[in-house]
Amino acid sequence: MIRSSVLVPALATLGLIAACGPSDRADLPFVRDIHSYARPEIARVTHVALDLRADFERRQLSGSATLTLDRARDAAEVVLDTRDLAIEAVTDTAGSALEFVLGTPDSILGRPLRVSLPRDVTVITIRYATSPDAPALQWLDPAQTAGGQQPYLFSQGQAILTRTWVPTQDSPGIRQTYAARLVVPDGLRAVMSAEMLTPDGTAVPGGRAFAFRMPEPIPPYLFALAIGDIAFRATGPRTGVYAEPAVVEQAAAEFADLERMVEATEALYGPYRWGRYDVLVLPPSFPFGGMENPRLTFATPTILAGDRSLVALIAHELAHSWSGNLVTNATWSDFWLNEGFTSYLELRIMEAVYGAERAAMLEVLGRQDLETAIAEFGADSSRTVLHLNLRGHDPDDAATPIAYDKGAALLRTIETSVGRDRFDRWLRDYFARHAFTSITSADFLRDIREHLIAGDQELEDQLQLERWVYGPGLPGNAVVPHSEAFARVDAQVTRFQQGSPARQLSAGRWSTQEWQHFLGALLADSLTREQLADLDRTFGLTRSGNSEVLVAWLRIAIAHRYEPALPALERFLTSQGRRKFLRPLYADLMARAWGQPLARQIYRVARPRYHTVSTRTIDAIVQ
Numbered sequence: 001m002i003r004s005s006v007l008v009p010a011l012a013t014l015g016l017i018a019a020c021g022p023s024d025r026a027d028l029p030f031v032r033d034i035h036s037y038a039r040p041e042i043a044r045v046t047h048v049a050l051d052l053r054a055d056f057e058r059r060q061l062s063g064s065a066t067l068t069l070d071r072a073r074d075a076a077e078v079v080l081d082t083r084d085l086a087i088e089a090v091t092d093t094a095g096s097a098l099e100f101v102l103g104t105p106d107s108i109l110g111r112p113l114r115v116s117l118p119r120d121v122t123v124i125t126i127r128y129a130t131s132p133d134a135p136a137l138q139w140l141d142p143a144q145t146a147g148g149q150q151p152y153l154f155s156q157g158q159a160i161l162t163r164t165w166v167p168t169q170d171s172p173g174i175r176q177t178y179a180a181r182l183v184v185p186d187g188l189r190a191v192m193s194a195e196m197l198t199p200d201g202t203a204v205p206g207g208r209a210f211a212f213r214m215p216e217p218i219p220p221y222l223f224a225l226a227i228g229d230i231a232f233r234a235t236g237p238r239t240g241v242y243a244e245p246a247v248v249e250q251a252a253a254e255f256a257d258l259e260r261m262v263e264a265t266e267a268l269y270g271p272y273r274w275g276r277y278d279v280l281v282l283p284p285s286f287p288f289g290g291m292e293n294p295r296l297t298f299a300t301p302t303i304l305a306g307d308r309s310l311v312a313l314i315a316h317e318l319a320h321s322w323s324g325n326l327v328t329n330a331t332w333s334d335f336w337l338n339e340g341f342t343s344y345l346e347l348r349i350m351e352a353v354y355g356a357e358r359a360a361m362l363e364v365l366g367r368q369d370l371e372t373a374i375a376e377f378g379a380d381s382s383r384t385v386l387h388l389n390l391r392g393h394d395p396d397d398a399a400t401p402i403a404y405d406k407g408a409a410l411l412r413t414i415e416t417s418v419g420r421d422r423f424d425r426w427l428r429d430y431f432a433r434h435a436f437t438s439i440t441s442a443d444f445l446r447d448i449r450e451h452l453i454a455g456d457q458e459l460e461d462q463l464q465l466e467r468w469v470y471g472p473g474l475p476g477n478a479v480v481p482h483s484e485a486f487a488r489v490d491a492q493v494t495r496f497q498q499g500s501p502a503r504q505l506s507a508g509r510w511s512t513q514e515w516q517h518f519l520g521a522l523l524a525d526s527l528t529r530e531q532l533a534d535l536d537r538t539f540g541l542t543r544s545g546n547s548e549v550l551v552a553w554l555r556i557a558i559a560h561r562y563e564p565a566l567p568a569l570e571r572f573l574t575s576q577g578r579r580k581f582l583r584p585l586y587a588d589l590m591a592r593a594w595g596q597p598l599a600r601q602i603y604r605v606a607r608p609r610y611h612t613v614s615t616r617t618i619d620a621i622v623q
């Protein structure tokens with residue numbers, strides 16, 4: 001079970017911080033999460049029942065959250081996380097008012113809500129409403145959707161945004177089951193990261209009501225909802241796609257391999273434990289590529305390339321059903337346990353479904369991102385450590401290629417050392433041993449030492465696990481990925497650099513990943529205006545419908561001030577809000593005197609349509 005459930009109040013006063021050295025807390029029964037006000041050792045939330053109405057005019061969710069508590073007998077209060085919530089009342093099951101106070105707001109953490117607990121109270125109901133600017137919620141006008149007729153709402157909980165729409169203990173170490181009833185305007189459908197009990201809803205005064213239930217205990221960052229004109233297409237017996245009617249056919253075609261992906265992952269890592277696996281394709285302002293909300297991955301429409309070439313992102317979110325959702329980082333300092341494991345699983349799923357060469361290309365692209373990040377942070381920088389010290393930071397800052405690609409590199413290195421069969425067996429058992437719990441980096445080290453290394457000192461010395469987890473940079477024993485296809489692309493890069501015209505390059509059958517590699521290799525070069533025009537004319541890069549290829553090309557275009565591509569750049573920046581794409585493009589523009597006014601002008605127009613996750617990042621770039 002989760003460590004934080006153990007009742008040792010005295011330890012709570014020690015102020016244990018999330019990022020200590022390798023010897024940290026091995027002997028301590030629970031982990032303090034510095035990004036939550038919760039005091040789970042006194043009273044902790046085990047179940048959340050939501051009853052909410054969505055008001056699109058006021059951009060507000062309002063109603064109640066009924067929390068079931070696991071409390072110490074002498075607990076005087078339960079401490080919850082909130083941010084920008086209007087709390088109307090707190091009552092017990094008999095409807096008697098309970099005393100509560102809201103603490104001082106912190107710009108990252110929000111405000112603690114302390115509710116006094118009379119003896120024997122284990123269920124409390126909080127009546128509340130969200131703010132129109134709640135960072136977890138993006139309310140879209142009809143014009144921001146594909147259909148253009150209906151408004152849309154979606155939530156984004158990770159890392160610590162759930163507290164802006166649900167008053168609960170918002171820590172990944174405090175797992176909770178949930179149930180919900182959502183009332184939405186007529187003509188709209190609600191979906192959640194849960195079992196959908198009423199797919200079509202039921203008529204109620206003022207709209208339709210939808211009911212949901214998530215019977216497995218999950219970290220609250222995985223509570224999620226979306227409301228809009230949402231249709232469904234099955235892609236298999238337990239997989240399918242939700243999207244606006246205008247997009248759903250294209251999405252179903254793009255994700256035609258979903259069922260096979262789930263089967264491949266089960267064959268590797270054991271049964272899928274969540275029932276159905278569906279994907280919701282969101283409107284283009286969704287700030288992430290994907291978000292692994294259980295039973296219902298949320299995904300950006302920018303992966304609808306038309307040729308299934310960007311489905312590694314789906315493999316990634318699916319993989320989180322094991323690494324992340326089943327076995328969860330206990331604190332955001334352990335974020336690499338979610339994303340590093342998942343990035344490794346993503347490669348294994350892609351290899352199983354699409355072959356070794358596709359996986360090798362993805363792995364090399366990931367390694368390039370890692371090397372770029374290490375060069376940017378500095379090889380000695382504490383930002384390049386897997387187990388991060390996030391004191392004073394928004395946990396969002398943990399989302400760098402370090403967690404993803406250094407984490408994946410560690411697992412690949414262990415796999416190579418011990419052999420695939422043995423490693424796969426350990427990993428499958430690791431998911432089973434820790435299923436539905438939240439663990440730390442120290443727990444991972446304990447598990448792998450006990451169950452895989454098992455006292456083999458030579459192996460221990462070879463792996464250097466402490467150095468990987470608590471040290472900076474990329475350790476020297478990291479396995480170097482290699483792609484034959486990319487070696488062939490490199491030969492074409494050289495030919496082009498040496499003056500061969502674009503039409504003479506053997507690029508005819510290149511995949512998206514080969515294009516990414518080719519364009520990535522040219523980014524640092526200085527190309528002539530003629531060479532740029534030649535590439536563009538020959539390969540139609542400015543009008544590419546593949547978002548990854550287009551972004552790689554636009555970066556080259558900005559680096560060379562290739563003006564024919566600038567209208568496409570502006571169109572791209574104003575038509576989607578995925579942070580991974582916005583960040584480099586705005587940063588590239590801002591790095592050039594001529595680009596700054598253009599960046600400011602585009603951002604002024606686009607900003608109101610971006611999600612706050614994206615504006616928080618881009619505000620720091622475009623000034």
Ligand code: BES
Binds near residue numbers: 158159312339
């Ligand atoms: N869980 C992440 C998204 C996330 C990370 C949200 C940190 C909030 C804070 C998700 O699984 C993810 O990693 N998405 C990536 C795609 C992936 C293929 C690397 C993304 O959105 O780009």
Ligand code: ZN
Binds near residue numbers: 316342
């Ligand atoms: Zn992820």
